[in-house]
Amino acid sequence: MKLRVRATKIGKVRFTSHRDAARMWERALRRAGLPVAFTEGFTPRPKISFGLALPTGAESIAEYVDIELQREIAAADVDLDTLPARLSDALPTGFDVLVAAEREPGVDSLQEAVTSCTWELWSPLLTAADHLDACRLLEPAELVLERERKGKRSADDVRPMILDLRPDPSGDRLVADLVTIGRALRPGELAELAYPHIDARDVRALRTHQWLDHDGMRHEVLALPADVDARTQWVLA
Amino acid sequence: MSTLWARIEPLLARVQKPARYIGCEDGAITPRHDKLDGGDVVAWLLAYPDTYEIGLPNQGLQILYEILNERDDALAERTYAPWADLDHEMRAAGVPLFSVDTHRAAGEFDVLAFNLSSELVFTNVLNMIDLAGAPVRSAERDADDLFVLVGGHAAFNPEPLADFIDAAVLGEGEEVVSEITEVLRAWKAAGRSDRESVLRELSKIPGVYVPAMYEVTYEGEHIAAVQPRYPDVPATVDKRTVADLGEWPYPKHPLVPLTEVVHDRLSVEVFRGCTRGCRFCQAGMITRPVRERPAEQVRTMIREGLRSTGYDEVSLTSLSTADFSDIEPVVRGILDDAKEIPGACDTMTINLPSLRVDAFTVGLAGEVNNGRRSGLTFAPEGGSWRLRKVINKLITEEDLYGAVESAFSQGWTRMKLYFLTGLPTETDEDTLGIAELAKNCVAIGKRYTNRASVTVSLGGFVPKPHTPFQWFGQNTDEELRRKINMVREATRRMNGVNVKWHDPAATTAEGITSRGDRRIGRVIERVWREGGLFQEWGEHFDLDRWAAAMEAEGLSLDWYVFRHRDEHEILPWAHLTAGLHHDFLWGDWLDALAESGVEDCRWTPCYDCGVCTGYGIEHVVASPIAPAGGSQGTGQDLSHGGDVPVTLLPTRREPAGAST
Incomplete structure (x- = not known):
């Protein structure tokens, strides 16, 4: 099995x-x-x-x-x-x-099935206002990121990779839904775009969901049972 | 004590391989720091002065980590040398050296104890003392500062580090760490008075050498005398040896790293000591006598170890594992036990490092590798039978060819042959013999496979303290380079022979510290201050830095490294002993020059090297007769094992002059 x-x-x-x-x-x-x-x-x-x-x-x-x-x-x-x-x-x-x-x-x-992931980004160097500002990355139609991978530099429009940005209920974190198909936008790269005034290495990232698409709806790969609260796990961290 | 993790964490986002610094290994002990609140607990920070990948598997450190944490009056954590990137970040952020277990500052411990397995890490030792926030020179440390201890093979000549360390431990640490703990605990309980008094107490523990308790006087360049400064300080410090390895089944909870390390497998030490008597080999000389672990205990430690770690590979470690009396039944037992672990029997690999050069050994290697034939390494060390008699590595050409034939016939296609170059009495003919051996090995291989290849690995010989070659003048780096080029030239047209070599410049630098005296400490400090860290890593090593430091201190490479010593010279480690009599070592040196070998004394009569008789200990071997197979490195036909009585080769001929 x-x-x-x-x-x-x-x-x-x-x-x-x-x-x-x-x-x-x-x-x-x-x-x-x-x-x-x-x-x-x-x-x-x-x-x-x-x-x-x-x-x-x-x-x-x-x-x-x-x-x-x-x-x-x-x-x-x-x-x-x-x-x-x-x-x-x-x-x-x-x-x-x-x-x-x-x-x-x-x-x-x-690898084949997952189409997007949800991330939470935060840092002790960031405020709720910074996260609200970051959500404005959704506004432009194009978002060019210069990046290097395997020694090759390129300038890519990464706007299509961002499905949604919103602050979490506490306001202390940014919640991001990012596409994983094709050349994905990494959470570190998003942090560079979202918080240009600080070192992106000081931004922490937590992946909270991986999503599958079925009939135009997204589904968790494996949803957590009602009695499992993953948040208690990360409070330990 | 409190953790520095919150300050360390942001730094780890900025460095390569941050998993080196997080701890979290299976088997890691989170010491009960509440023990500290109760009273006089001695806190040890066990340090390996090289990267985590090299240091984590170190068995000595893991053993002491467990023994100390089992005590009610001690706790131990671990630390490794931070790589240059983290070192830089730590200094910029004001973060001191920290433990990987609970990420506490080194300064909160009582003892910073280094395991020294080679000399080139000495500059890292200074750097780690400095990162810990203590003065690097021991004389400048006061009652509240760390005690800096060193142990391990390279601590058998701690004189180059004499100005920086508080004490060196000679030999095996299992018992002595407890004795040191008790002295320090009593000193703390009495209110941590002056440092001098506790150092003096430490110097009375057998095996503990406190450099500050000894006065070295010089006559010109030579040492005139090394004298204890107090009457109750011993004139000579002897090494420590545990009589019965069976009483020390450690590590009981092997550390399983979360990131890749050099020996990423379960290790079980099957015996300690080696009496083959290879004259260049410091490990063989300083770890005598042979003490085997009971076969049943080996099997239990492996069974339990595999179960608890999840490893599917085990290494039976020792200086020559095929010599273990019960090697065949133990191997069969391990394979039987593996069948009970789901999945393990499909992938289970038994690793036999330090293999002997003979067909028996290859047969054994074939049984345990689960069909894998990655590569096999043999170490003939010398290119001719004459030279192998000089170094007492009595492997005949027939042994080597038999082993190689056996390996190729069983499916191996790649062989590695280790040689030393720059050995005493070595001629160009000996050096060219290396190429000849390699060529013949490939020719044997070609009978079995077209892919047959042999890699010759050349290491430059560094004479080591407490060996018969301690008087020998090391070859210069130019001379080593010439010999390496000779082998490269000779093998250029040999199909299937590759040559690799160790940087001769690093061999020279190692020579400075290997037989250095206290004056070399200034050189080490200078190289460290100039930024010379991780000197055993090619990308960080620069001989010019060492040569410049020697010159700046008015010391000569020629005198320290390349010069022959005579019988009566007071060597810098003359007041430290591994139990080997001066007369035995000198006699063995003369035998070497006379091209005369000696037998392995675990199966033949005693030569009175001094260790067993001096310390009242003896070999612990399960079988008093040599196991079957090849010549066992004795130069004799022992293919029938114990049936053929071992006889002595003639020894003690008149010496010929030393020559390079």
């Missing part, structure tokens, strides 16, 4: 990289004793895959991991209710599995 889990990456561990996190998951699955399937060949690897990479330094309460179990394991053999706690115990502090579900056959991979 195949599993999909939603997890956090919060606190000091935000400074680990996406690759680091992948290795942690491999070790955690062995420690939890989960019978993971392996690739064929000379150097077998566990069949697990990760969604969109989280930038080093950013936090999240919406990280997804797909795990394929060995063929002979049936859905009835896995207790999905206790699995989050079992995996959280095997993961480092700051990585908590919030919910686990069976992944139906034929469902798209995380």
Whole structure:
């Protein structure tokens, strides 16, 4: 059977990289004793895959991991209710599995399926007025960002990548919905545009949702059950 | 104590690889700092003066971390050298050196204890003391400042650091850290009086050397005498050795880093000490005698370790792992145990570092690699049988070719051969022998695969204290460069032979500190102040900085590095001992010059090197007979193992003159 889990990456561990996190998951699955399937060949690897990479330094309460179990394991053999706690115990502090579900056959991979993410941005150097100002990035029809990737400089119109900007209810954070298809706008790049008067490296970012599109509506990849409050997790940070 | 995390966090957003500084490893202990409130707890900050990636896997540090935290009167945290980018950010923001466990300032600890595994990190030691906020010179530190301790292999000649450290620990730390804790605890309880009195108390602990308690006098360039300043300070400091490794099953909770490190796997030490007697090898000389861990304990530590860490790879560490008496049953046991861990048997890899050069060993490596054939490394060290007798690495050409044939026939395609260059008595013929060996190994490989290749790795030899080669004048960097070029030239047209080499300039710099005396401290300080950090990293190393510092201090490279010493010279570490008698070392040096080898004393009669007899300890080996396979590096036919009695090669011929 195949599993999909939603997890956090919060606190000091935000400074680990996406690759680091992948290795942690491999070790955690062995420690939890989960019978993971392996690739064929000379150097077998566990069949697990990760969604969109989280930038080093950013936090999240919406990280997804797909795990394929060995063929002979049936859905009835896995207790999905206790699995989050079992995996959280095997993961480092700051990585908590919030919910686990069976992944139906034929469902798209995380990379293919996710069309947008919701982020929260904040900094002790920013005020509620700064966040309100930042929302004005929605006004122009075009928003050119000069950026460099893999040694190539380019000037891109990133306005289409921003679906929405709004302050959170407290006013202390900016909530941003960003498109993930094509060359995405990173939260760090948004911070450069939104807060030109401070160093973007002082802006913290938290991914709160990853979204799928179905029939013109967006849906959470895995919604949190009513009894799981991810906010309590990030207060710890 | 309080955490600096809130001030560190913004800095980490500005540096490369910030995960180096967060701690959070599985196995990390969050010390109960409330122990401090109760009274006289001694707080240790265990430091590795190189990057986290290099330092985290260090087993010595992990062992002491656990032992200290198990005590009610001590706590221990860890720190590693911040890379240049964070160093810069920390100094700009006024953030001091901090622990990675709870991110507390170094100045809140009582002890800053460095593990020194090489000499080129000495400038990092000074930098970390400075970042900790303490005066770098020990004489300027007062009762409220940190105690700076060093241990590890490079602490066996701590004289170049004498002005900066409070004490050096010689040998194994398992027992002595507790004794040091007790002295410091009593001193704190008595109200932290003057520093001199506690240093004097520390100097009475066996294995603890307090440089400030000794007066060094000179006669011209030479040392005239090293004398204790008080009658109750020992004239000679002996190393510490634990008699039975089985009593120390540490680390019990290995640290699992969250980011990639150099040895990212479970490590279990199977034995300590080595009696093969390779004369260039300081580790082999200073860690005698051989003490094996009981096979059952090895198996348990691996089973528990894999379960708790989630690793699928284990390394059986020692100076020559194939020598472990029970190596075959242990390996079989590990593979059996792995079958019980879901998924593990598919990927489980057993790593056998420091392999012997023989077919038995290759067979073993083939069994444990789960079909993977990444690359295999052998270390013949010398290019000719003559030179290998000089250095007492008694590997015959047949051993090497047998090992190589066995490896290629089992599917390996790449082989790495380690050699030292600049060894005593080395001739150009010996050097060219390296190319010849490599060529023949490739030729053997080509019989099995067209992809057969051999990489020759050349390291420049640095004579080390407490070895028979401590009197030898190191080759100059020009001479090493000439020899390296000779090998490169000779192998240029050899298909399948690649040559790699260590920078000869770094070898010279290592030579300055390796056998340096207290006067070299000024050179280290100067290089540090000029910005010479991370000197073991090629991109940061510059010999000119060292040469300029030597010149500015009026010291000569020739005298410190390239000069032969004679039998009666008082060497800077003469008052420190690993138990090896001066007469034994000098005799072994003469034997080397006479091209005469000595046997491994764990299976043959004692040569009275002085360690076992002097310390009342002995080899702890499960099998009194040599295991089967190859010549075992003895230069004899031991293919039937214990069936063939080991005999001594003739020794103690008249010496020939030393020559380079």
